[in-house]
Amino acid sequence: MASAAAVRIDHVHKSYGRAGDGRPVLEDIDLEVRPGEFVCLLGASGCGKSTLLGLVAGLDRPGSGTIEVPGGRPALMFQEHALFPWLTAGRNIELALRLRGVPRAERRAEAERLLELVRLGGAYRKRVHELSGGMRQRVALARALAQDSRVLLMDEPFAALDAITRDVLHEELTRIWAETSLSVLFVTHNVREAVRLGQRVVLLSSRPGRVVREWVVDLPQPRRIEDAAVADLSVEITTELREEIRRHGRN
Numbered sequence: 328m329a330s331a332a333a334v335r336i337d338h339v340h341k342s343y344g345r346a347g348d349g350r351p352v353l354e355d356i357d358l359e360v361r362p363g364e365f366v367c368l369l370g371a372s373g374c375g376k377s378t379l380l381g382l383v384a385g386l387d388r389p390g391s392g393t394i395e396v397p398g399g400r401p402a403l404m405f406q407e408h409a410l411f412p413w414l415t416a417g418r419n420i421e422l423a424l425r426l427r428g429v430p431r432a433e434r435r436a437e438a439e440r441l442l443e444l445v446r447l448g449g450a451y452r453k454r455v456h457e458l459s460g461g462m463r464q465r466v467a468l469a470r471a472l473a474q475d476s477r478v479l480l481m482d483e484p485f486a487a488l489d490a491i492t493r494d495v496l497h498e499e500l501t502r503i504w505a506e507t508s509l510s511v512l513f514v515t516h517n518v519r520e521a522v523r524l525g526q527r528v529v530l531l532s533s534r535p536g537r538v539v540r541e542w543v544v545d546l547p548q549p550r551r552i553e554d555a556a557v558a559d560l561s562v563e564i565t566t567e568l569r570e571e572i573r574r575h576g577r578n
Contacts, residue, residue, distance in 0.1 A: 375536030417451030
């Protein structure tokens with residue numbers, strides 16, 4: 328009997344262009360994310376990480392192979408917050424609740440609960456322009472959580488933030504993941520970020536993207552970006568990533 332999986336990707340291929348002569352982006356991807364697992368997907372720019380995340384989210388279809396998310400449609404968080412500037416923080420979250428079918432009378436309380444979860448209590452009435460970059464990403468995370476999915480897909484959500492804000496949000500995401508037992512598939516090109524956050528780090532080759540190697544990160548949480556063990560594993564993964572980039576350059 329197949330083991331339970333929150334996300335199951337089986338022999339997935341994806342190409343863009345005309346049928347028969349399209350350029351392959353992903354080739355024979357096999358990957359599972361277990362319930363409650365935090366998996367980081369790592370690779371050089373253009374290796375197909377975001378393409379794969381979009382396929383899992385249902386935004387596109389694979390050319391061949393199958394993708395299963397048994398618990399239903401996953402929630403998705405992008406690098407850009409994509410908040411509606413004419414709505415308050417709370418109303419942005421309520422919109423996701425409305426689309427989920429939450430009754431109007433219950434939306435305000437649930438939006439405020441989610442803002443508390445991301446440590447933005449009291450920000451319900453704030454407009455987007457009144458929020459810092461880190462606060463906007465917290466609201467975007469709360470809106471993703473409002474979809475009530477057991478799977479959270481994150482596409483480089485902290486890449487545009489400064490180092491200190493990113494460090495704080497790493498701590499917050501780790502805390503929320505521990506509190507909610509979500510399954511997380513997190514795309515990044517930052518090796519230390521992957522090692523700090525993930526229980527597993529999966530490396531994709533340069534285009535076409537294939538699963539080259541994966542590492543189990545057997546380090547206790549919470550972790551710090553500057554921890555010696557995080558640094559040591561990051562060096563090992565970076566060496567492998569550089570070799571993949573070199574191989575791509577020779578092709």
